[in-house]
Amino acid sequence: QGYTPAEPQVPFEPYRTRCEDAEVAVRPDPTVWGPVSSELGTFDEQGCCVLRNVVPPERIEACRKYLATFTSEEQLKVTDNCRLVTEANSSVLRSVFAVHEAASANLAIVCNAPLHFCRTCLEWLAGFCEDDGSPLAELARSDLITRHVQQILADDVYVHQSRVNLQAPFKGTGFSWHSDFETWHAEDGMPKPRSLSAVIFLDKNAEHNGALMVIPGSHKSFLRCSGRQKNANWEKSLQSQVYGTPSEDHIRQLAEKQGIKHCVGEAGDVLFFDSNLLHASSGNRSPFSRRNLFVAFNSWTNRLQAPFYAEEKRPEHVAHRERITRCDRTP
Ligand code: 6CS
Ligand code: FE
Numbered sequence: 231q232g233y234t235p236a237e238p239q240v241p242f243e244p245y246r247t248r249c250e251d252a253e254v255a256v257r258p259d260p261t262v263w264g265p266v267s268s269e270l271g272t273f274d275e276q277g278c279c280v281l282r283n284v285v286p287p288e289r290i291e292a293c294r295k296y297l298a299t300f301t302s303e304e305q306l307k308v309t310d311n312c313r314l315v316t317e318a319n320s321s322v323l324r325s326v327f328a329v330h331e332a333a334s335a336n337l338a339i340v341c342n343a344p345l346h347f348c349r350t351c352l353e354w355l356a357g358f359c360e361d362d363g364s365p366l367a368e369l370a371r372s373d374l375i376t377r378h379v380q381q382i383l384a385d386d387v388y389v390h391q392s393r394v395n396l397q398a399p400f401k402g403t404g405f406s407w408h409s410d411f412e413t414w415h416a417e418d419g420m421p422k423p424r425s426l427s428a429v430i431f432l433d434k435n436a437e438h439n440g441a442l443m444v445i446p447g448s449h450k451s452f453l454r455c456s457g458r459q460k461n462a463n464w465e466k467s468l469q470s471q472v473y474g475t476p477s478e479d480h481i482r483q484l485a486e487k488q489g490i491k492h493c494v495g496e497a498g499d500v501l502f503f504d505s506n507l508l509h510a511s512s513g514n515r516s517p518f519s520r521r522n523l524f525v526a527f528n529s530w531t532n533r534l535q536a537p538f539y540a541e542e543k544r545p546e547h548v549a550h551r552e553r554i555t556r557c558d559r560t561p
Pocket of ligand 1: 413468
């Protein structure tokens with residue numbers, strides 16, 4: 231009898247992307263990983279869910295006050311702090327990263343490259359360190375948020391990325407359509423979409439001030455994106471994303487079938503959305519600000535590996551892989 235050697239096992243890569251052939255593929259992984267309470271009823275089917283009045287007004291107010299220190303005139307002159315991202319065509323602040331960490335941890339980030347930081351910048355950061363408590367950090371890891379996250383992901387969780395997106399009045403330019411997981415897989419090495427974002431509304435979110443738009447149910451597909459970035463793509467992509475944006479035909483195809491929904495709500499409401507849900511936001515032409523605290527949680531068993539489709543990993547303040555701690559688990 232002739233012997234036929236077994237075919238070599240090619241590992242199946244369901245989340246292949248940044249490739250030649252953009253296409254709509256099926257997500258083989260679950261969308262909720264354990265039993266969830268009825269409060270989170272729409273999460274499995276739609277990939278998102280807004281819970282009302284989760285955060286008390288005093289805590290929202292404390293976050294707004296703290297944030298004002300970042301957006302002061304004085305601070306905006308300090309453009310070399312890597313945690314701050316401005317809009318592409320102006321010095322208007324767009325995002326502040328790593329806000330779930332205490333101020334002293336943030337100082338440590340910039341001190342990795344002390345030569346690049348001017349004296350004003352260091353003095354300003356040192357000022358923060360005297361008062362290490364940050365209401366944003368407390369809120370990001372609070373049980374108000376994490377108990378829902380732990381339920382959906384059915385695992386210990388940690389913060390993969392956090393930021394405040396400001397969508398400044400008149401000036402905010404929004405975000406083009408994308409799945410977060412596509413970037414986190416390609417550029418950060420996140421194996422599976424066992425992750426999600428909690429968006430804490432620090433202001434009212436309405437259609438006119440840049441509320442997040444989603445295609446409900448799109449988290450069940452995986453849209454492979456064409457084109458491979460050169461390195462340090464993140465410096466540009468956080469202002470205006472080019473690589474990792476699905477083809478317009480594929481977005482249309484899903485939106486025609488499943489529609490587009492604005493995730494609106496009041497300050498203190500919290501939106502939870504799957505890491506693979508297609509979302510975007512228009513700019514903010516209204517006179518009202520739309521500040522949101524985004525906290526992306528990943529499952530402890532799904533921690534980052536080497537990037538799947540990028541030469542180098544992104545910096546710690548954009549994708550945490552070293553300074554991570556499990557969030558407390560409530561019984
Ligand atoms: O880069 C990130 O991690 C996030 N930012 C953008 C512009 N797209 C993907 C993801 O949401
Ligand atoms: Fe996103």
